[in-house]
Amino acid sequence: MDYYLLTVCIYVVVGIIACWGLNLQFGETGVLNFAAVLFVAVGAYTASLFSLGHPTPASYQQYFWGTSLPWPLPWLAAGVAGGALGLLVGLLVLRRLRGDYQAMVLLVVSTMGTYLVSADPGLLNGSIGLASIPAPFKSELHTGQVGYELFYLGLSVVTALIIFEVLRRINASPLGRVLRAVRENEQAAEAVGHNVAATKLMVMVVGGAVAALAGAIEVQFIGAWAPAGWTYPETFGLFAAVIVGGRGNLGGVAVGAFLVQGLFLEGTVLLPNFGNPDVIGAVQWMSLATLILLFLWFRPQGVIPERQRRFREGQPGPLRGLLPAQAFARVGRGQQNA
Amino acid sequence: MPENSVVSQQQVPAAVSPASAGQDGEPLLRVAGLTVRFGGVVAVDDLSFGIMPGTAVGLIGPNGAGKSTALKVIGGEVKPTSGAVLFDGVNLAGRPPHVAARHGLIRTFQLGGEFARLSVMENLLVAVPRLRGQSIWGALAGRRWWAAAQDAEVRRARDVLSRLDLTDKCDAYARDLSGGQRKLVEIGRALMARPKMLVLDEPMAGVNRSLARHIEEALKALRDEGLTLLLVEHELGSVERLCDRVIVMAEGRQIADGDMGQLRSREEVLRAYLGGG
Amino acid sequence: MNLVLPSLGFGIITASTLLPAAVGFTLQFSATGVLNIAFGAQMTFAAFIAYVCTQAGLSIWLALAAAAVCGALASALLNRFLLTPFARRGTTFFGMVVVTIALALLVEYAVELIWGPLPVSYPLTAPGLVHVGPMSFTHSQLVVLAIGVVFAIGTHALLRYTRAGKAIRAVADNRDLARSSGISAQRITDLAWLVSGLMGGAAGVMLGISLSSVSYTMGDTFLLEIVAAAVLGGVGQVYGAMLGALVIGVLLQESAIVLGGAYAPISAFAVLILVLLIRPTGILAGAAKAKGVS
Ligand SMILES: Nc1ncnc2c1ncn2[C@@H]1O[C@H](COP(=O)(O)OP(=O)(O)OP(=O)(O)O)[C@@H](O)[C@H]1O
Ligand SMILES: [Mg+2]
Numbered sequence: 001m002d003y004y005l006l007t008v009c010i011y012v013v014v015g016i017i018a019c020w021g022l023n024l025q026f027g028e029t030g031v032l033n034f035a036a037v038l039f040v041a042v043g044a045y046t047a048s049l050f051s052l053g054h055p056t057p058a059s060y061q062q063y064f065w066g067t068s069l070p071w072p073l074p075w076l077a078a079g080v081a082g083g084a085l086g087l088l089v090g091l092l093v094l095r096r097l098r099g100d101y102q103a104m105v106l107l108v109v110s111t112m113g114t115y116l117v118s119a120d121p122g123l124l125n126g127s128i129g130l131a132s133i134p135a136p137f138k139s140e141l142h143t144g145q146v147g148y149e150l151f152y153l154g155l156s157v158v159t160a161l162i163i164f165e166v167l168r169r170i171n172a173s174p175l176g177r178v179l180r181a182v183r184e185n186e187q188a189a190e191a192v193g194h195n196v197a198a199t200k201l202m203v204m205v206v207g208g209a210v211a212a213l214a215g216a217i218e219v220q221f222i223g224a225w226a227p228a229g230w231t232y233p234e235t236f237g238l239f240a241a242v243i244v245g246g247r248g249n250l251g252g253v254a255v256g257a258f259l260v261q262g263l264f265l266e267g268t269v270l271l272p273n274f275g276n277p278d279v280i281g282a283v284q285w286m287s288l289a290t291l292i293l294l295f296l297w298f299r300p301q302g303v304i305p306e307r308q309r310r311f312r313e314g315q316p317g318p319l320r321g322l323l324p325a326q327a328f329a330r331v332g333r334g335q336q337n338a
Numbered sequence: 339m340p341e342n343s344v345v346s347q348q349q350v351p352a353a354v355s356p357a358s359a360g361q362d363g364e365p366l367l368r369v370a371g372l373t374v375r376f377g378g379v380v381a382v383d384d385l386s387f388g389i390m391p392g393t394a395v396g397l398i399g400p401n402g403a404g405k406s407t408a409l410k411v412i413g414g415e416v417k418p419t420s421g422a423v424l425f426d427g428v429n430l431a432g433r434p435p436h437v438a439a440r441h442g443l444i445r446t447f448q449l450g451g452e453f454a455r456l457s458v459m460e461n462l463l464v465a466v467p468r469l470r471g472q473s474i475w476g477a478l479a480g481r482r483w484w485a486a487a488q489d490a491e492v493r494r495a496r497d498v499l500s501r502l503d504l505t506d507k508c509d510a511y512a513r514d515l516s517g518g519q520r521k522l523v524e525i526g527r528a529l530m531a532r533p534k535m536l537v538l539d540e541p542m543a544g545v546n547r548s549l550a551r552h553i554e555e556a557l558k559a560l561r562d563e564g565l566t567l568l569l570v571e572h573e574l575g576s577v578e579r580l581c582d583r584v585i586v587m588a589e590g591r592q593i594a595d596g597d598m599g600q601l602r603s604r605e606e607v608l609r610a611y612l613g614g615g
Numbered sequence: 616m617n618l619v620l621p622s623l624g625f626g627i628i629t630a631s632t633l634l635p636a637a638v639g640f641t642l643q644f645s646a647t648g649v650l651n652i653a654f655g656a657q658m659t660f661a662a663f664i665a666y667v668c669t670q671a672g673l674s675i676w677l678a679l680a681a682a683a684v685c686g687a688l689a690s691a692l693l694n695r696f697l698l699t700p701f702a703r704r705g706t707t708f709f710g711m712v713v714v715t716i717a718l719a720l721l722v723e724y725a726v727e728l729i730w731g732p733l734p735v736s737y738p739l740t741a742p743g744l745v746h747v748g749p750m751s752f753t754h755s756q757l758v759v760l761a762i763g764v765v766f767a768i769g770t771h772a773l774l775r776y777t778r779a780g781k782a783i784r785a786v787a788d789n790r791d792l793a794r795s796s797g798i799s800a801q802r803i804t805d806l807a808w809l810v811s812g813l814m815g816g817a818a819g820v821m822l823g824i825s826l827s828s829v830s831y832t833m834g835d836t837f838l839l840e841i842v843a844a845a846v847l848g849g850v851g852q853v854y855g856a857m858l859g860a861l862v863i864g865v866l867l868q869e870s871a872i873v874l875g876g877a878y879a880p881i882s883a884f885a886v887l888i889l890v891l892l893i894r895p896t897g898i899l900a901g902a903a904k905a906k907g908v909s
Binding site: 166170172173174175176177178180181184185187188189193195202206306309310 | 447471
Binding site: 026030092097100101105112115116118119120233236239279283288289290292293300 | 644648650652701704706708709710712713714716717718720721724725727728732839842843845846850875877878880881884885887888891892
């Protein structure tokens with residue numbers, strides 16, 4: 001049981017990280033990244049390829065390329081790959097398409113990824129997926145299963161904390177304010193001088209890297225990864241977590257990820273077995289869908305809503321009349337020759 | 339330059355400004371041969387005018403005359419079918435809106451221009467150009483990197499808010515304000531962007547009378563401080579009080595140009611208004 | 616052996632199914648502004664209604680009609696009792712998309728709970744093939760083709776010659792503009808959902824016929840092809856959606872022959888992405904739509 005609980009804990013941490021990545025895009029900037037799970041998948045595949053070693057013809061699984069690098073290089077590679085994918089997809093989708101098109105095309109791109117990997121067995125072992133992906137330090141540490149899981153949980157939590165700090169800084173900064181402005185009103189953000197396309201591209205890259213890291217952490221823990229694990233309803237699971245927790249609030253999103261990813265999607269395995277597994281799956285997704293509808297209706301801002309920001313710094317200046325003589329420079333008349 | 343200036347604080351180096359900032363006789367904004375077609379509709383038809391720095395110009399005309407479309411082209415939101423928009427010596431036609439804004443040409447919206455779920459203060463701060471911490475690296479550098487710069491802007495924003503009588507709304511979400519107050523927030527936000535010119539699309543439409551008066555006063559003050567204004571407005575009284583000069587449009591074309599007193603006596607202007615709405 | 620021409624026949628059949636779906640999807644989207652991810656699930660639902668009808672002894676074509684009507688009603692009710700209330704509450708575009716995704720999951724898994732995870736199929740009689748040059752069709756495929764053509768002509772007639780159709784087209788073309796010229800938004804919204812439900816319902820059954828099986832994930836999988844056809848044609852462009860359906864349908868079948876079945880969807884989507892790179896507003900979108908690119 002300890003063993004299972006630890007496993008769920010790691011899944012929850014992974015879920016939290018992935019949702020944070022999506023939150024930067026969807027929660028803060030309003031980019032409806034319907035390909036969110038694709039980024040997780042790319043991270044997972046990248047980490048796999050960077051830890052599996054060269055493919056051998058004799059092996060029971062095929063993949064186009066591979067190497068074996070020590071931790072944390074596979075994770076970093078995953079982050080880079082996620083960022084690169086964000087750049088690619090962003091350039092394709094965000095620069096030239098209207099918001100509503102963007103969502104549709106992202107959905108298409110995500111599904112295309114699933115099809116592509118499934119179609120070509122030589123690429124990433126097709127629909128069977130990759131297996132036997134080595135876990136970092138597993139052979140060096142002689143701790144037994146539970147001890148190793150504790151270690152891995154620690155590793156993921158530390159990574160999550162680093163990511164949290166990065167995202168918190170973005171969230172609290174003037175940049176975070178620009179992101180929220182883009183979310184609220186793209187045209188107005190443009191009209192006051194912000195390059196909306198570049199801003200969205202940036203969050204696709206950063207958020208994509210974060211989501212890919214989640215995939216890397218997950219894959220080196222479970223040791224296997226297949227296309228069936230990243231179809232588009234999984235993206236919905238991520239959105240659900242962000243909405244339930246509270247868009248734009250990192251703590252809220254973490255709570256949402258815990259509730260949705262942990263309790264709803266993983267935790268149901270803990271329930272006593274009733275009926276056949278198909279029914280459990282169906283009931284799981286249906287209750288998740290109902291949960292989302294209830295939240296959107298009764299509490300669209302989520303469990304922990306976005307913080308309303310107040311400004312204490314900067315004392316108000318002395319109250320002036322509307323027209324203090326010479327208080328304001330005249331514009332455009334070459335009077336700046338100070 | 340006075341430290342508490344709301345309006346200008348132009349960042350143009352002295353060496354550059356004589357050529358670009360517009361000498362006497364050189365308009366700050368010049369629109370030449372502007373035409374916009376939407377499919378079969380000619381929304382703007384060969385529009386040409388110039389606006390001298392420090393003047394306030396009104397753009398009036400019946401509904402559907404193409405005023406908003408003209409402003410959208412000037413602001414970069416709509417690409418013109420043909421024609422040029424020269425602002426401060428740069429052709430902005432077809433460039434995206436943020437480029438116009440970075441050159442100091444800031445426009446407000448006829449409807450819904452505020453950031454609804456940002457506080458009034460945040461609405462203003464968003465518009466500060468090149469604020470430290472707006473880039474990803476600045477943000478990652480942390481609060482210490484940008485806090486002082488932001489504090490200075492918060493003080494400036496408080497000045498702006500007190501001028502607009504919005505001080506007590508500072509921390510309220512913009513969506514919780516009345517329509518007129520939102521328009522004021524938009525004007526305040528435009529001021530934070532250090533504009534050389536403000537382009538306003540019906541800032542007083544749908545606003546109750548006393549607040550409209552208040553907006554008018556605020557704009558008049560800005561004009562008197564030397565800010566260049568281009569104003570679309572249906573309330574002709576306000577236009578007359580605010581603007582040195584008025585351009586009249588109907589069905590996409592410019593049909594008159596002069597001061598309000600002259601225009602009132604011109605027959606085609608009256609006909610356009612009576613005929614069009 | 617050259618299979619390119621024979622598979623053109625399959626392509627046309629796929630396109631006939633895709634056509635009402637893509638037209639319904641794009642009409643509803645552009646007239647109401649709701650990106651309806653549940654469209655595929657609605658198709659599945661209608662396909663199962665038709666299955667129930669055939670089990671009750673109705674012929675497949677009557678069942679198709681019944682399913683289309685059910686689809687239309689379900690769609691209209693859905694709009695009235697779920698989507699409109701959410702929209703009234705001020706749910707954003709993004710929120711509405713999430714609502715429809717939730718709905719898609721609800722419908723899809725409800726179908727699974729009711730009819731089980733295993734595919735079922737319609738009783739299709741009329742054996743024998745009809746040869747048209749190098750292409751050959753079954754009788755039911757020919758009827759599917761005919762229904763597709765009828766839908767194309769019907770849509771054209773609806774939009775061109777009826778007042779309601781003209782209003783829908785005006786709204787689809789430019790929602791704000793149409794609003795401001797006094798077209799009743801609520802009526803048009805209702806009508807758009809009704810029409811799209813009808814077309815989606817029919818398309819669901821047609822899909823079941825041409826795949827010769829009906830499963831609970833069927834519509835969801837097909838949704839991607841619908842979206843591809845609609846985006847390819849330029850969202851809101853009804854004739855564009857028809858053209859998009861034809862292109863995607865033929866492309867899917869041809870690339871299945873040339874590249875192998877598994878690659879078929881990829882090549883279709885790759886073409887979509889390519890087209891979008893060159894023409895971000897789709898093939899048929901009006902060139903002067905100033906808002907399109909930004
Ligand atoms: N995106 C668009 N697509 C098609 N036609 C448009 C578009 N925007 C504006 N038009 C048309 O262009 C013409 C000018 O519209 P515009 O909004 O510029 O008028 P306006 O002078 O601002 O009117 P109002 O006083 O009502 O605000 C109108 O006939 C309008 O229908
Ligand atoms: Mg207007």
